[in-house]
Amino acid sequence: MSWVERQRSFLDFTLSAFLRRKGKNISLLLVYGFMVFLISSVMFFTGGLRYEAEAILQDAPEMIVQRTMAGRQALVPLHYAKEIQKIRGARRVKPRLWGYYYHPAAQANYTLMARDDYSGGEGTVTVGAGVIRTWGTVRGDRLFFRAFDGEVLELRLIKTFTSSSELVTSDLIIMDEGTFRRLTGIPEGFATDLAVSIRNPRESPTIAEKVFLLLPDTRCILKEEILRTYTALFDWRGGYTIVLLAGAFLAFLIFAWDKATGLSAEERLEIGILKGVGWDTSDILMLKFWEGCVISLTAFFLGVSAAYIHTFMASAPLFEHALKGWATLYPAFQLKPNVDAYQLAVLFALTVLPYSFVCLIPAWKWASSDPAAVMKQG
16 A cells, blocks of 8 residues: 555544544634634734735835924924935925824814825815714815814815725825915924935935934934834734733643543544554554644634635724724725735644644553553543
């Protein structure tokens, strides 16, 4: 008999034994698969968010220049842009106007932004879907704001961003420059910060150093620093969630160890009979190895498949509030499937391999004993 045929015979016997003890095995399979599902869901969700953030930041400027005063961000005079533009390697310097608006009725902070290419006209706004869901003072197509000086502004809603962009635009309110300054009180000649485009991105640290020497009250934030911050943030959130699941995972390990190392009387009797009819110890160990593989692999694939559906098709309702990071404005968006093969390999090594091999410990003990003694104890 060839090696392949021999392994197929072991697998056939394993499946028959699995069905004979289906109560025990199905209960183990459900708990096992559920733990894989929880951990995989967190991995998929944080990985999907990280992928979305990286894709969004691809179009971000290579450097953002902020002015600081007493350690806090302050308004940037527009003439700073002309000074930075003189630095060799700086391709374009664009002043940006943005800020936050707290709305008491919704108890949420919204992001305000003025754009040079805004075509809606003065007194109009374009908003994200999250604004429409949560804004408390809407009358038809009118939104009511309270300006910095207490004046009530009535702005006309002309457009809502599509749901496909909601990860970025959920809390976003875009308007023209004049309306923005009227609402926030930022005077002419100042901007929130400066977006700097650089001809050679590898020169970003050098240009940042030149900006600081030229304008000592500024700080430069590089694009790669923002990417690292987002990566660290999502990794931290995912790790924190997995730590919260550590108790459940430990309980599962105890449960799996008990099931794997504690052979029932029926299983001991089966080993004794197999030894009595001429099976070698190595054959019994191979049989038990296949039993562990069938359970662990089935649980792994069921858990990972369920996690994929839960994360990328159902938007991960179990974890979205913990991992998205919004307090009131939870954006409704569909993550694009993004599976990290390395993370899956690590999860496979931590869940499948240990159980497959731990099943051999009790099997070796009884398979190496006298068949008659084993059958008596069985």
